[in-house]
Amino acid sequence: MNANEFDVIIIGGGITGAGTQRDCAMRGLRTLLVERSDIATGATGRNHGLLHSGARYAVNDPESARECIEENMILRRIAAHCIDETDGLFITLPEDDLAYQARFVEACKNAGIAAEVIDPAEARRLEPAVNPELIGAVKVPDGSVDPFRLCAANMLDAKLHGGQVRLYTEVTGFIREGNTLKGIHTRNLQSGEEADYYAPLIVNAGGIWGHHIAEMAGVQIGMYPAKGALLIFAHRVNNVVINRCRKPSNADILVPGDTVCVIGTTSTHIPFEECDNVAVTPDEVNLLITEGVKLAPSLSSTRILRAYAGVRPLVSADNDPTGRNISRGIVCLDHEERDGLKGLITITGGKLMTYRLMAETATDLVCKKLGVDKACETATTPLPGSEESSYEAVAQKIWETPSTAQKAMASRLGTRASRIRTDNPYDRALICECEEVSVGEINAAIERMDVSTLTDLRRRTRIGMGTCQGEFCACRAASLLAKAHACVEKERADLADFLNERWKGNYPISWGDTLREAEYTQWVYKHVLGL
Amino acid sequence: MKFDTVIIGGGLAGLVAGISLQRKGQNTAIVSTGQNALHFFSGSFESLQEAPPEMHSLFEEAGIRLHYREGVRLMPLGTFRPSCLSLEDISLFPSEKFARKVLVVNFMGYHDFFSSFLAEGLEKQGMQCRIRFLNLPELEKLEQSPSEMRSVQIARTMDRIWEKVVQEVRILLKDEDAVLLPQVFGLQDTSVPGRIKQGIPAQVVFCGTLPPSVPGIRTQMLLKRRYEVLGGTYLMGDEALEAHVHDGVVHSIRTKNLDSHYLEGSHFILASGGFFSKGLRSNPFSIYEPVFGLDVEYNPDRNAWYDKAFAADQPYMGYGVKTDAQLHALADGIPLKNLYAIGSILGQTHPELGSAAGLAIRSALEVSAQIKK
Structure with a gap:
């Protein structure tokens, strides 16, 4: 078989695409995933990082709620190193209607979500940061999940099962014979190189951009882009997820994650043209x-x-192009059946929480069409790195008396941390002090995880995500990348891009310590280092 | 406690004002939080070419030698900028191509000196480069701890073993006519950079590292030492909290450490820096000066504070305390008769005084002259 031929091609390197590739690869298919940017650059990496219990949807969208709680329990088993089992609270404030609580708890029970009404005093003890004026609280099995890590682990497992991944590769068109898609034309956005790939089935997992992918194939899916804005706070203020016990609304979920916490979101319909570059407005920040x-x-x-x-x-x-009746449920479209176009499947809708189920649904359809009879195993097989449930136990097994940096690394990589070289001081040296990321971990990510840019490196290692926002680690890591790619000139431009990207998240909130840090960083790069 | 002049801020502006006033016979005090822009000083006095006459002797007496030549200086990421008045160990070249072949020397495991960026920048100018890493047993202790290989820690070791570096570089040197070294020499012993230059048979160029800046910390130390030799009182690690002002005259300030022992003065100088040094503070609604509540020039629309491009000139950096032409600071539009603002807290409100280190020096000397008039 030709090197450009596969059983299935997956378009989109978010969690849905990565999960689908993993499932397909585990069922023995030869897979190729193409992504026009880096992994997790769309909705996958731009949400709360909330491991939903499903409680939020229990009242209005019981089907999604049931899917959430089932997947919640599965992810705890298969993605331990991506998950923090924090639990969650749904609080009622004096301005909210306490009567909603009973309806909420009932709906949770019907969906199979363990929801326990607790005393406000108990809630304050459980989570000291919670608003002390609360008049009601319900405890649910929420948690937090690192979507970058989850996406990378799925893709890594797909590769371990023989899958191929092409990042920064854009689909420029479909290869078509009559009413059948035979493959894709692609162009590498970094090298400009063009290539064709062939497969009897193509899965469109492009998230909001899947709209255009479908259009390119000549079919319509009525997508509805809804922007959500979020803020990251520099401390982990809460250790338990805090939600408002009311009809889902703006800014009513606070999720702890790693060393920070995240408040969100808003919901605004935006035109497709704005999807590539969404900015947070001052009104959203205030809200x-x-x-x-x-x-x-x-x-x-x-x-x-x-x-x-x-x-x-x-x-x-399908018959509601206005977007009024939008569910968070999974949408799997067989375009052969729906539009008479053979060779294309779209998997969309859903959410980060249900990515695995989305992947299973799409892969089941792929297998059916290809005549492959193999059951899905993704619900029971741990992702690479997640074979142990506690990162502390992992760190202890590898190093006996792990340092804080080694523990941090084990929390990011799980059992895969044992592959990082730490035997000599040069590999142990820290590049990012906020997140304690070492030379060894960065070099391993560059070697094995398809890293082209500093921003790619950030998604895989957390460099530049800490309180200094890349002030010091950016140029240190740039030197390592320049060495690995043997090109300083490109790295100079990459460093400027990285700082611009970090600034994009800082300027909407540039006051107080953020402005202080910004003044320092901007002065140092411009006037001291001479970028 | 009563002084002729009380200075708030112990960075470049505050120290130069303090030394200048002590030289003229005043009894002054400096209140310093310990955090100031000298910690990331490039070694070049932005916006100055020639030293004002008083600056030259003031720095000379402090043991700081300066120089200027028209041309360019080399930046740590391998780019060049126009020359300005610089510390003696900052190399200034008539043009970018300062050598034929350059040996770039770094330390094993040191990530804060950008040897590959420098080499690429020099090659772009037609110079051949060779990068070599020194593996010195004396640095092993630092290497063992993952966050110890930083400029100041290395500089402390280098004060002891710089001669060994000279020997190693001499061994490495082939036909290169220039050697590039990280700026981690002469933290305590200021003669070291000069002696390294004498010991290596090629043009020796020191180039900056990630902060903290070794030449900056050295400059701070020497100026502070000089200030104290002249009898100044440097209150390290203290912070001005509030001021007592009556009828447009400042009488005293209260500090964190001295509390009810107010610092009284005939004159006050505010040299507390920009946002980084906390001379200016901000919240979502305003930019303010925290000690005296002075008038600040800024755009009340917070969306106008920044430019969306990281590298652009940022409007917020131009904001500063309002003053009259003699640099008396304004409160509610009225100049306080004995309070002057100098250095970065002025932002770009006085473009004629320059920016950064140049602004610090010019405004400090001007205010010192005003006070002694």
């Missing part, structure tokens, strides 16, 4: 702060680290 403080009052005196926004890939029901 997020005002509402966030109601969940945890100490947020008012906590430094804001970044503002960011993502676009939810919502799908209008």
